[in-house]
Amino acid sequence: MRVLRDTYGIKALEVMFARAKAQHRAAFLPYFPIGYPNYAASLATIKALADAGVDGFEIGIPFSDPIADGPTIQAATQVALENGATVRRCLEAVRTLRTQGVSQPMLMMGYANPLVAYGTDTFVRDARAAGADGLIVPDLPPEEAAMFAGSCQREGLALVFMLAPTSNDERIKLASAAATGFIYVVSLTGITGARRELPAYLEGFIARLRASADKPLVLGFGISSPEQAREVSRLTDGFIVGSALVRAGGESVEAARDLAASMVAAIRN
């Protein structure tokens, strides 16, 4: 059966942020790529995380040349490609997860070229039909937003842009104006990957963004432990965990679920 959701797209994200805010915490959005360690296991992992009480998802679409990703996600998405992960299969995965009762917002996250190859308008239409709520393209700066902005607006899907510690005020305004749903805040100057410690400047950086950006802020890159989750939960509207969960998911569905559950618990206390 297909899960009936009251809202979808940008609206669904608004509801997600409002609920988290009412509970005095940030929303927790794990990243997981389709096809890792294999297709079935990636779906089982996402379903298990949904049941563990995460707030939303970034559904990773694998790409052969992921320039913003560190070794963990590079290796995982390479395995996924060898397992036959395609854009079409990733959309199918979202459709299947919806029929399995996953109701949290899901954003498709993938590099530009596979989406261009699929057809940008067709992709956004099919993503909406499959049950996705938004789109994050790490190599698409706001300057090139036009490629997806029209179709996302038509379909009511969020189009998320990123900001980084290197972004100046002008770029903060640019991303804030272009983004719908939320702004993805890259916590550090670097590529994805678990880090032992969060950068010391984080609080000031978030404050600087708050001053000129009027969209929810979701922090990603380097968050890997329940302690870090608790720490960022005080600062932002949401946070993303990728590499640490991908590494756990490579071991077993249970390992990923347990890590996610410990983070869910950490931000609720």
Add this chain to the structure above:
Amino acid sequence: MAELYIRSDISDLPDARGYFGEYGGRFVPETIMPALDELEQAYADAIADPQFHAELSHLQRTYTGRPTPVTYARRLSEALGGAQVYLKREDLAHTGAHKINNALGQGLLAKRMGKRRIIAETGAGQHGVGTATAMALLGLECHVYMGSVDIRRQQPNVFRMKLLGAEVIPVESGSRTLKDAINEAMRDWVTNVETTFYLLGSALGPHPYPMMVRDFQSIIGTEAREQIQAETGQLPDACVACVGGGSNAIGLFHAFRDDAATELIGVEAGGRGIDSKEHAARFADLDISRPGILHGTRSFVMQDSDGQIMETHSISAGLDYPSVGPEHAHLRQSERAYYTMATDAEALEAFQVLSKLEGIIPALESAHAVAEAIKRAPTMPRDSVLLVNLSGRGDKDLDTVIGILGE
């Protein structure tokens, strides 16, 4: 006041967003977007500064050995029995290839910007050697990413880079060739952007690189255009250059862009032939190559039906790349330039022909351009002039060629 050395005509492409028609742009993670803005501004300031031109011009003359000559290939022309073939001798530039032109230009820019840590990618090793050389000269720290497959087939250049004081970092991801070296260099840049200058070696990547690399390489065509007229009293009927990323080709073509009677011909790597699918002919095989986005720019990209980047093949590491500079995509679309290809076998044959008839051992990359001259010259009248960009010398390729031809 020194003459402005790099001609920068504001009516030229790219446009303000870095587009050459439909191709180009900036498709990179946000973290490096501010660095691209900074680079664009610093480059604009530099080329408006006569001091920068004077410094670069002085190094080109006293260090690189410019101008490089144009050589009449008499015996080759006689053997072909058609057009008179002339060679623009970038193989005689210091380090043995045109890559030094860009490395010095960007190196001076890095120094101006106060960046002391330089990273670069390399395929054949020519850009790595050019960069390592320029950094030794300028006293800057140099790290070169190189695919482990390329390291194996270009040993002499690896040794050269190390000798010049550069660190060569092997890249083990993906196909372990140029494409993956660029991925790693971009990851390094994303991580160290505040202290690091990415010295990109070809006319590709995000704006302003395709423009900046073209401008630094345009000295090739600017010199050749004067030299060939002085030598023959006419403009060439055709200019031929090999195209990997396309920096030597765009450097030659740029000066001739308004000479409508001069045909511009780019030669891609046909590898084992188009039907084999083992090649790097982005414009020749439209089954597997179409407009897409790789390494920050929109251009033709060899990819599967799902948009995953395909591995390419060429006998020459410098042409072994699945995309091509965006300005070439535009020149092709606007029909100002024509693109063809030469196979590994044709390049290898041309490599030997030029060695035997002219006493010039070309780089395997440049041998692709020579192969096209061998095909084309016989179809042209005897009073016509064909100018070939001999972008590099072939010493670095001797191991590869020995491996194929034997002793």
